[in-house]
Structures are given as structure tokens and as C-alpha cells.
Amino acid sequence: MRLHPGEPEAPGWRVVQLTDVVRRLREEASGVTGRPLLVAVDGRGGAGKSTLAERLRSLVPRSEVVHTDDVAWNHAYFDWGGLLVENVLVPLHRGEAVAFRPQAWAEHDRPGAIEVASGMDVVWIEGTGVIREQCAPWIDASIWVQGDLDEQERRLSARDGDSAEQRRHVTAWLAEEVPFLSREQPWRRATVVVAGTSGLRHDPESEIVVAV
Numbered sequence: 001m002r003l004h005p006g007e008p009e010a011p012g013w014r015v016v017q018l019t020d021v022v023r024r025l026r027e028e029a030s031g032v033t034g035r036p037l038l039v040a041v042d043g044r045g046g047a048g049k050s051t052l053a054e055r056l057r058s059l060v061p062r063s064e065v066v067h068t069d070d071v072a073w074n075h076a077y078f079d080w081g082g083l084l085v086e087n088v089l090v091p092l093h094r095g096e097a098v099a100f101r102p103q104a105w106a107e108h109d110r111p112g113a114i115e116v117a118s119g120m121d122v123v124w125i126e127g128t129g130v131i132r133e134q135c136a137p138w139i140d141a142s143i144w145v146q147g148d149l150d151e152q153e154r155r156l157s158a159r160d161g162d163s164a165e166q167r168r169h170v171t172a173w174l175a176e177e178v179p180f181l182s183r184e185q186p187w188r189r190a191t192v193v194v195a196g197t198s199g200l201r202h203d204p205e206s207e208i209v210v211a212v
Helices: 018-028 049-059 068-072 081-093 103-107 149-160 164-184
Strands: 013-017 037-043 063-067 098-100 114-116 122-126 141-146 192-195 207-211
Touching: 013 018, 018 037, 018 049, 018 141, 018 192, 018 207, 037 049, 037 081, 049 063, 049 122, 049 141, 063 068, 063 114, 068 081, 081 098, 081 114, 081 122
Parallel strands: 037 122, 037 141, 063 122, 141 192
Antiparallel strands: 013 207, 098 114, 192 207
16 A cells, blocks of 8 residues: 555554444444534545545434535635634534534635534544544544555546646645644544555445454
8 A cells, every 4th residue: 555654554454344433433432422423534635535424424323424625615725623623513512503604605605504403413524634633622533544545646536637737736735735644643543544445355335444
């Protein structure tokens, strides 16, 4: 697996039921009551975070996904921690609903808002950089999605295209992502490390590859 310098490959990959991962996350914060369990789903661009978060949302009744890309939209690649904490994590910690319309949405006429109803069982907070020290007091459990860089680059190209503008965007993103993640080292804090890219045979609907 090709990784950025400083990120070690997780050891002992094995196939488990996705329900076992959910159980492990709940065990990490077994004392949570009166509010949703807040689980961070982190990984580099193209690692498979969004796909995993959607699988988890479909698996767990009364759960919802918040994408940090929506918080960061037309704002900054990584300087959005305060916005997330103040407008999403703190209300959820109080057991309140979320209805957050970032200032950049209003400035650029993006309709709608980031919304989470009250009474959720789990809220999956998905995005590169969400397992960070700034958010740690508000996050109950976390997943790091480790992926092979070659496969991540292929996925990003397939998803976003390979135009000169997109290549400039990726270059600018990596210029911030690499030092940010090297400093935060989210893989060391994660409750569970899962493989975004794996050669182990498994049922993608019900199983997942995790590190021991």
C-alpha cells in the first residue's frame, strides 16, 4: 500500500461484519445518553469516507451524515474546525437539532442548510481532517479510512475529472492536507482503522476490512 510519508500502514488486516464495527464504536462511548453518538469518519481524499458513511447511515436506524465539505464549502480546505464545533457538534452534544446555514452559502446563493433532526441515534461526521484535536472533546468515537494513494488518485480522477483546473485543485489541496494530517496524525487517535483499499475478499454490503 502506497501511503504519504509519516503514515504507517495499519497491521493485521481482517474481515469483520460491519455490525461489529458499529458495536465497537458504541462500546467506545457506552455512557452516551440523551443525545446522538457522534462518530468521526476521516481519511484522505478519495479513500472511501463518503461511501462508508453512507453504508453506516443505511445500517443504523435514526442516523444521519454531516459532510465537512459542506461546512468548508467556499470557505477553506481545513480551517473550518471552529465552524463545525460551534454550529454542529455543540448543538448535537446538547441533544438539539442542527440547522446551520454557513455564511459562504448565503454569499454564493447556495440554497438550504446543514440540517440534522433531533432524536438521532448516531450522527456520522464525515470528512478529511475531522479527527483533529480541536474537535476531540465533542467526538465520541472515530474511524480512520486508510487507502492506497494510487487507488485514491484514480477515484478522484474518475469522480472529478482530470482537467488542468482539477489538477491545480488537487495540488493546492495536497499542499494543505499533507502537513495538516502529518501534524494531527488522526490514524493514531481512531477507534477503528478500516481499509479503503483491500485485496481481501469480502462482501461489501455487510463486511469490511479492519486493522487489528
